[in-house]
Amino acid sequence: MSSTTVVLSxxxxxxxxxxxxxxxxxxxxxxxLKNLRLRLYTASVLSFPxxxxxxxxxxxxxxxxxxxxxxxxxxxxxxxxFGVMGASLFGTAAGLASxxxxxxxxxxxxxxxxxxxYFIAKVVVSMIFSGxxxxxxxxxxxxxxxxxxxxxxxxxxVATLVVGSIPFSAMGLAIGYFAGPQSxxxxxxxxxxxxxFASGLWVPFMFxxxxxxxxxxxxxxxxxxxxxxxxxxxxxxxxxxTHWEVLIAFTMICLGVARIGFxxxxxxxxx
Amino acid sequence: MASIxxxxxRPSATIATPTVASLESVTKNYGQIPALRAVNFDxxxxxVVALLGPNGxxxxxxxxxxxxxxxxxxGKARVFxxxxxxxxxxxxTGAMLQVGKVPETLRVREHIDLFSSYYRxxxxxxxxxxxxxxxxxxxxxxxxxxGGQRQRVLFGLAICGNPDLLFLDEPTVGLDVESRRALxxxxxxxxxxxxTVLLTTHYLEEADALADRIAVINQGAIVAEGTPSxxxxxxxxKRIRCVTSFSLDALRRxxxxxxxxxxxxxxxxxxxxxxxxxxxLLNQDPTVSGxxxxxxxxxxxxxxxxxxxxKIADQKN
Numbered sequence: 001m002s003s004t005t006v007v008l009s010x011x012x013x014x015x016x017x018x019x020x021x022x023x024x025x026x027x028x029x030x031x032x033l034k035n036l037r038l039r040l041y042t043a044s045v046l047s048f049p050x051x052x053x054x055x056x057x058x059x060x061x062x063x064x065x066x067x068x069x070x071x072x073x074x075x076x077x078x079x080x081x082f083g084v085m086g087a088s089l090f091g092t093a094a095g096l097a098s099x100x101x102x103x104x105x106x107x108x109x110x111x112x113x114x115x116x117x118y119f120i121a122k123v124v125v126s127m128i129f130s131g132x133x134x135x136x137x138x139x140x141x142x143x144x145x146x147x148x149x150x151x152x153x154x155x156x157x158v159a160t161l162v163v164g165s166i167p168f169s170a171m172g173l174a175i176g177y178f179a180g181p182q183s184x185x186x187x188x189x190x191x192x193x194x195x196x197f198a199s200g201l202w203v204p205f206m207f208x209x210x211x212x213x214x215x216x217x218x219x220x221x222x223x224x225x226x227x228x229x230x231x232x233x234x235x236x237x238x239x240x241x242t243h244w245e246v247l248i249a250f251t252m253i254c255l256g257v258a259r260i261g262f263x264x265x266x267x268x269x270x271x
Numbered sequence: 272m273a274s275i276x277x278x279x280x281r282p283s284a285t286i287a288t289p290t291v292a293s294l295e296s297v298t299k300n301y302g303q304i305p306a307l308r309a310v311n312f313d314x315x316x317x318x319v320v321a322l323l324g325p326n327g328x329x330x331x332x333x334x335x336x337x338x339x340x341x342x343x344x345x346g347k348a349r350v351f352x353x354x355x356x357x358x359x360x361x362x363x364t365g366a367m368l369q370v371g372k373v374p375e376t377l378r379v380r381e382h383i384d385l386f387s388s389y390y391r392x393x394x395x396x397x398x399x400x401x402x403x404x405x406x407x408x409x410x411x412x413x414x415x416x417x418g419g420q421r422q423r424v425l426f427g428l429a430i431c432g433n434p435d436l437l438f439l440d441e442p443t444v445g446l447d448v449e450s451r452r453a454l455x456x457x458x459x460x461x462x463x464x465x466x467t468v469l470l471t472t473h474y475l476e477e478a479d480a481l482a483d484r485i486a487v488i489n490q491g492a493i494v495a496e497g498t499p500s501x502x503x504x505x506x507x508x509k510r511i512r513c514v515t516s517f518s519l520d521a522l523r524r525x526x527x528x529x530x531x532x533x534x535x536x537x538x539x540x541x542x543x544x545x546x547x548x549x550x551x552l553l554n555q556d557p558t559v560s561g562x563x564x565x566x567x568x569x570x571x572x573x574x575x576x577x578x579x580x581x582k583i584a585d586q587k588n
Contacts, residue, residue, distance in 0.1 A: 014359075015391065026388045030381055037376035037412075095374075102371030107428065110338040110368065110438075112361040113389045181372070266342075 049083035072145025083133030096176025097184035177261025375414025390432030403427035
């Protein structure tokens with residue numbers, strides 16, 4: 001057998017569609033519970049964007065406006081993007097790096113688990129936590145910041161940010177395949193914090209230095225935040241299609257990198 | 272790879288049951304380092320086979336090849352006559368591997384529920400909990416368990432799919448005596464239900480206590496294979512230890528002595544039978560003291576078998 005054989009391409013297993021669906025559901029359910037009970041995850045992923053929002057959007061600056069949009073509304077879009085990024089990167093990369101590096105993924109691979117169930121669960125759960133962060137921000141804004149959305153606009157904002165978690169989950173899978181179990185969280189922070197800053201998630205985009213604004217054009221959080229800002233009427237009115245195209249291309253590149261890592265793992269032994 | 276899930280009955284004089292797992296002249300290297308060197312090895316249906324060897328001997332590599340977690344450089348690893356990666360074969364196998372970290376925030380019951388869902392005919396949860404001794408801790412989170420309890424959970428995950436073939440990689444490593452014996456009982460009860468077990472261990476006592484057949488592995492090669500008693504018979508039967516005024520050469524000339532070693536101020540004598548050697552010692556040396564006679568257990572068999580290799584290597588140098 002050549003080393004190019006991939007587990008995914010093997011013979012079919014007789015499993016009813018409902019059984020397969022049950023596996024995907026359970027995998028996702030337990031992935032969700034696992035992260036929910038992980039204080040490190042909930043603290044960094046849920047608390048930080050909410051704390052920032054309360055401080056900079058509700059306690060300070062609540063009466064100000066950025067480019068004609070009230071600060072509490074504007075910051076839902078940018079901290080929403082920040083929250084989505086954190087939920088997705090930590091939700092995929094940290095667990096994957098640890099499972100890979102410390103043997104747990106081998107136990108799962110030795111079982112008849114459908115290989116995709118593991119990855120899909122991580123992506124789905126990242127989307128769920130992304131949705132929770134965005135809904136919590138909206139709730140805070142509506143309750144304490146005088147934010148008013150038409151229902152259609154709000155739905156569109158939540159849907160955009162939740163779907164927008166996929167590129168960052170893909171990025172997380174790529175990081176998870178190349179980072180060590182201990183270094184993964186630091187690696188994520190090293191990428192995610194500067195990226196958030198340069199994309200205008202902390203300081204409104206127009207206040208960033210020119211050079212940073214030019215760099216931002218190739219950063220996925222910039223494009224997701226512009227989509228979100230566009231919905232609340234504070235975007236730079238660039239083409240929506242361009243933003244999505246950049247995000248899709250970025251997702252493809254990350255999945256390609258993750259696949260290289262996956263292939264590499266097929267013939268590597270740990271410990 | 273074309274033949275899938277077909278048994279290949281193996282013509283054998285002594286064992287009539289079919290082969291369920293095999294390594295066929297498998298060589299596996301990690302970079303420049305050989306882990307297995309042209310190893311041939313079979314496991315037959317209903318057997319408990321122990322792969323016995325020191326750390327780094329290639330035991331875990333053999334298991335990972337049979338689980339399809341890594342591929343051989345040459346040769347073939349087969350399970351149920353087919354590719355170990357084939358999900359159809361994975362449905363029929365269970366594995367207990369050495370794991371650095373298991374998700375700690377899930378409860379024991381939840382871990383087993385998830386793994387059971389992968390299989391078509393899993394055991395009922397209550398049965399897994401009782402077989403692995405987890406009833407009292409089923410609601411605990413994995414991170415709150417002791418080392419022995421963690422091993423039992425991994426054992427529960429290995430058996431929950433009701434597999435025909437089980438791979439247990441160092442199942443009792445790090446366990447205290449009591450937990451080890453409890454796990455042995457659980458492994459024996461699996462065998463009573465007709466399961467086939469391949470276990471790896473560097474505990475010689477464990478191989479002796481559980482296995483129908485032992486393969487001793489060292490430096491990537493199987494150096495001996497047989498029943499526990501056959502393995503023991505391959506080395507001299509008794510070990511005699513004493514302080515004596517006999518010179519080492521004189522001791523070596525006593526009939527029946529296979530080997531003599533100096534050990535601090537005492538000597539250690541390996542002999543096929545103890546009595547003639549002891550008789551001569553006591554007759555000719557009134558100063559003999561600290562006399563001890565022990566039977567060469569699996570430990571000696573194992574040491575002798577693995578040292579044979581390194582001795583050959585030493586002589587070459």
